[in-house]
Amino acid sequence: MSAAAHQVATALTPQHALRVHDLSVAYEGKEVLTDTEVSLHRGEWLGLIGPNGSGKSTLLRALVGLVASSGEITLGDGTPPGSTDLALMPQHPELPVGMSVMEYVLLGRTSHLGWFAQESRQDRQIAIDVLRRLHLTSFTDRPVTRLSGGEAQRVVIARALAQQSPILLLDEPTSALDLGHQVEVLELVDELRHEDGLTVVAAMHDLGTAGRYADRLALLDRGRLVAIGDPATVLEPSLLSRVYGHPVHVHDVDGHLVVVPAPRPSRAAREAKRHTVKEIS
Structure with a gap:
């Protein structure tokens, strides 16, 4: 075992x-995820947040070996994860034409089967x-291509759960759903x-939504983990404004944090700014 691996193993409980x-x-020679350090506790929900392209999907894919990583x-016992230890629900799952819901969910058992084995x-x-x-x-028996958005998301979760992995990885699990189906x-x-x-x-x-469901949040920015902690700590206005490149406000509504963009300037203020820019140019 390498020195780094030994340090990791001895730090685990x-x-x-x-x-x-x-x-x-x-x-292609460009680092998109850099020196990431995360410890997951059993039974917790860790939410990955950050702007588009910050490395969230890359991190999930690296955890299951879909992309090469260092x-x-x-x-928890210090050993590398096997094929049945983590289950990934991708952001844009492929729903094959002609496949039934049962057949699709059974794909979650593939990692438990040997070569040429049948379910x-x-x-x-x-x-x-x-x-x-x-x-x-x-x-x-319904074809997976004849499901509504909410039904399809539940079927994709069913496939991940059929793998019976103790760690479930979800990549934007509600991105294509309306508010009711998201909840x-x-x-x-x-x-x-x-x-x-x-x-x-x-x-x-x-x-x-991330702050509502996750025990902890990990904020990524351009491939780097810039903050990790409870939602109240990570959903901090100045930090989010810097990472997302736009001023935001964070409000407590009935005990839940709500993050919204800062209000737009009034029409008069926008007009005055345009006139000022025009005069300067």
Whole structure:
């Protein structure tokens, strides 16, 4: 074991689910994720936030080995994660034409099968149980291409859950959903987290929603982790304004943080600014 790996292993406790140490990713010689350090506690929800292109999806993909990376990724016992330890729900999952909901959910069992192995009765039962818990049993034979947006998101979650991994990675799980379906999906994930003790890492676009569901937030900016902590600490107006490049306000509404852009200047102020710019030019 390398010195770095030894340090990581000795820093872990049984309460840890995953440790990311000095993780970096480069595309065509350009580093897009740099020296990332994160420790995940068992059963927690970590929200990944940051502007587009900040490295959120890259981090999730690196955790499951979909992109080449350097650094250390270890489980709570100090060993590297295997194919069944982490399940990823991608942002834009492919829903194959002609595939039923049951067939799609059974794809979550692939990592448990050997070469050329067929799904067993146990695999099918696991898929059936997941569909039942997500209230999708009536969709078993329906083609995945004939699902609504909310139904499709639940089916994609079902596939991830069928893998029975203790760590669930979600990449913008509600990006294509309306407000009602967003709440439905996130409440479902939170319920399953508490029932099954799942550890959740979710890249989330809406900052207020991220603060509402996540125990901790990790703020990324241009591939670097610039802040990590509880939502009240990370959702700080001056920090967010700097990272997002636009002034924002943070309000407490019934105990929940809401992040909004700073108000636009009045029409008169905008007109005066335009006249001033024109005169200077």
